[in-house]
Amino acid sequence: MADTFVDPTTTSEQSPWSILNKLPTKRIDAAITRASQAGVPQQAGQTGGYAPRYLHLSHIPLFPLYSAGQHELLAKEQKRKESIIKNMDAADPDKNLTGGQKAFLGVLGHVTGGGSIVSAKRWERRLEGASVWTSNNLMQQNKLVVFTRWAVPSPPGHQGTVPWFVDVVEHRFLDTAGGDHSSTFKKMGGNVVMLKVGIGGGIAHAKKVTLRLLKTEAKGLKTQKTWTKRINFQPCEAITFVGDSEILAMEIVARVQRACSSVEAMEVQKRFDKEWMVPLVQ
Incomplete structure (x- = not known):
């Protein structure tokens, strides 16, 4: 079943991290992270x-x-985004996991199809992250x-x-x-x-x-x-x-x-x- 979730790789690349990095959900997390770290863009000339x-x-x-109202609206949208991020990070199930544990749980959940409490919580975080991405996009x-x-x-x-x-x-x-x-x-x-x-x-x-x-x-x-x-x-x-x-x-x-x-x-x-x-x- 694993080949339905990851891109084809050679045998030498089959490490937990290389598999996890190719999962579509990993790219979703990366997009949410980029949106979370972005500030208010500079206004164009x-x-x-x-x-x-x-x-x-x-x-x-x-x-x-x-x-002046535009600056106020941008600041308000950024504040709203940061509020979502704060709530999202407070309930982050990965917060206290090591890198190896994250890789193991991620690969295990996708290969077995069984998932886990951690993976379920992670999807809850991704749903909140969609609001972060949307808010960030409104300011681009x-x-x-x-x-x-x-x-x-x-x-x-x-x-x-x-x-x-x-x-x-x-x-x-x-x-x-x-x-x-x-x-x-x-x-x-x-x-x-x-x-x-x-x-x-x-x-x-x-x-x-x-x-x-x-x-x-x-x-x-x-x-x-x-x-x-x-x-x-x-x-x-x-x-x-x-x-x-x-x-x-x-x-x-x-x-x-x-x-x-x-x-x-x-x-x-x-x-x-x-x-x-x-x-x-x-």
Whole structure:
């Protein structure tokens, strides 16, 4: 039965430790240990800014991707994780066993299929360890928050037209398999898009507007109200203003982005929805 639990090895490698190290459960324990020992990751830097054509508007503030609340949430999550670890270690059945005893009990339990009180307790610890791993994963910098400001370009001969803005926050999932925070996000991870319209004068004088994006139409948008599309599999790279008698492609005025954790991304979404006001240019 042992060959169903371990990878094939040569006769010279059949020591208790070499067998135990190849058990899937050993890798589970290693992942829990790594998560237990990890601290709060360093927050990633922000990139981007105003597009060259719109530098004359750079005095208008962009939505801040950082906040003091993020530090508090990360600290709270780390404290919660440490509390789980403390309880988990207090009931650790391996605490007073020697290395040889651990190897013997582990091999015996898997080869015989009989298990033991120690192996049962160890599985209880692994179940708690799953919460440790989950908590640690929530703090990893494996998401990408992108803030983009859009505007309808001024028609030819009307360069003095007052612009009005559409602010968009995206929460993308990064592909970090290579260990870096590239801009490629996992296709199955999806994407969350949150949009707010700041209806001012000119072409957006109406109380409501309709925008076309992500292969759908966001109809009847009111000023400063959030429109959200979740589980979208493409980034928002184009928005079109749909008027009564005209359809106009909007341009990117500014874009900033940063890698972040799930904890920070959720804080960004909440703040954008509840607190952020799209600037209105008079």
